[in-house]
Amino acid sequence: MEFVNSSSPRYECLLFDLDDTLYPLSSGLSDACANNIIEFMIEKLGIDEDGVVELNQILYKKYGTSMAGLKAVGYEFDNDVYHSFVHGRLPYENLKPDPVLRNLLLSLPFRKLVFSNGDEVHVMKALKRLDIEDCFEKIISFETLNPKINDSCDADYLPEIPVICKPTEIAFEKAFEIAQLNPDTTLFFDDSVRNIQTGKAVGLHTVLVGKSEKVEGSDYALKSIHNMKEAFPELWSESDNNKESERIAYTTQISIETSVEA
Template identity: 85%
Template sequence: MESVNSSKPRYECLLFDLDDTLYPFSSGLSEACTNNIIEFMVEKLRIDEDGVVELNDILYKKHGTTMAGLKAIGYEFDNDEYHSYVHGRLPYENLKPDPILRNLLLSLPFRKLVFSNGDDTHVTKALKRLDIEDCFERIISFETLNPKIHDSCVSDSLICCKPAEIAFEKAFDIAQLNPYTTLFFDDSIRNIQTGKSAGLHTVLVGKSEKVYGSDYALESIHNMKEAFPELWSESNNKNKKPESIGYATQISIETSVQA
């Protein structure tokens, strides 16, 4: 039987998706992003407007991101231009500083990383708007998983991104993290399911009920302490910080937690 006072913590790292995870879907960024992608497909790639919505949905579901799908079926375009068009016009003003989330993150001495399919500029801008950019050890982004390689033998048409297993494997290797001691937060069921198969402990964010592949379900990232009080118990046992941050009365408990 595992000792309650075991010196080895169950979790050593917290791995977070960004979009619709560290901020809510209600921000409107996801809807705006989808509209920008469709506009890019029509305006830049000259795809027939009549079928573009359906094509976008098919590519996203099959390849993880529309960008990866477009590259896979033979469309050629500059990655930076795509990201600038799709993310550069998002309503970032809808994202506000989140002191509750900031206190939650800073009160935990575990390793904390962001793992996103978004590009560096998008991820950094969103984190800054939320005022949590300094809460993470590092960001694993599109550029991290897809470094620019000037080699004629390497195809630029193959994009590495979640939910592909190789994306998770690369992230583990780059960050030198052990999936079996890592808690993974994401709003995507597919990402959660791949993460679970890769050994991660999984938390589906934005949903009230668990699905296949998820160990926990949180309607809001603000409910972390409600769902995982052991994280704070472990952090207190580490004695890495002389003072504790009081925020219990600030945390919204209007959403449900399922474990």
Template identity: 55%
Template sequence: MCMPLPGTVQPEKMESYANGAKFDCLLFDMDDTLYPLSLGINLACRKNIQDYMLNKLQIEESQVPKMCLDLYREYGTTMAGLKLIGYDFDYDEFHASVHGKLPYEKLKPDPVLRSLLLSMPQRKIIFTNSDEAHAATVLEKMGLEGCFEGIICFETLNQKNPGDTSAGDGSGKRVLCKPSLESMEAVVEIAKLDPKKTVFFDDSPRNIASGKAAGFHTVIVGSSALVAGADVALESIHNIREALPELWEAGGDHAVDIRSAAVAETTVLA
């Protein structure tokens, strides 16, 4: 259930704003969306996944690169593919191995993005395939704490059943993640969204297509050209105001001052 956080927009104020607004929620992917692909964190993450496949899962070295990419393309994430084809491993161990050695020092505070986010009166939520710890680290390194109402992440969509204390979670288990339409529908339910009044920002054409199928207004980030299902293309997340001025319109006298959100704690939505 999504609970209001200290310093965030209160429900009655949000409703007043939403009544006159075209959009009332902004759903953001995180990696390669809030920061550029050119930082190289994506490549470092892929290398760490391949190292895990080689050293922990004992997959033949010559097969690892192609297998890593093929599983990503087929199942949304390499982890999801590995689980479905029968590899048994602990989710937390996988995430720690993949994200624990990332070059987080490449992420710097982004006061321009922070200012943009805090100036928009809509609800703002992170929707990422990554785990909670990685999401929290990225937001901290970028100085974006308090800019989002919450985080929908791996743990949100893949909660253990009550009483399940198994470490590996079993092989052959389906992982719910983007770009599946089911993951989009789950987010709508978890965050209580109206898809028609939600803007979805993502760098992946596959995710954008699924977001459009779910009914979102879609924005491809990191590209100056539209892709299938995208309503808007942003070369940089910093171009939001120029490309989507309506996000600052229609609030009228009900527009919400959310500068106090700068001190809010972002939590995982479940």
């Protein structure tokens, strides 16, 4: 005899953006990152200082990230050099261990993944500073979505899309494939309205983080990621129900085995 739980959980996976989602905008990392991008454009690409801020805004809005925009309009540079310049000088010391978030994440037995446009070094540095790097099953980063071309490939080969990143649908679809997740049972947390709207369009349940009010495309809004338990008590209820089901199943199995042995 086998115990079967007839009530399936609504969610099976929690998918988290990193920057300004798992840590607050007030950390100052986003402002520092924006300044570093501007410096990179001026110092490394020779873009005129007078129009660089406006150009950066245009590229970001059109292509999702400044890096994707620069590549799309023809600028050539090494990805690792860019990430080292832009992320390598961020004030990571502003990020402190977050025991509240850590406890929230560890108390949920669902699959938990990070989905970031940032490079892997940046993602891991931030997660380690927050002391939550071991709370996630997998990290989907810039390198995950944009693997390096094999040396054996044609040197003249250029991908149709120079950089795959949120908020493009292809980035989400690739993430789903890589992580083998079902968007219908996945709760997606992100601070970007554009990312949330694309997430909703591809079937995710969406949570806008850092805002008190929902926008088009968001199913929920959280002022802080720390408000998860107040906003989604059912996640913890499902967790308790699953544990109870496991307990009943185990007890039933022991009971049956005991009676057989007797």
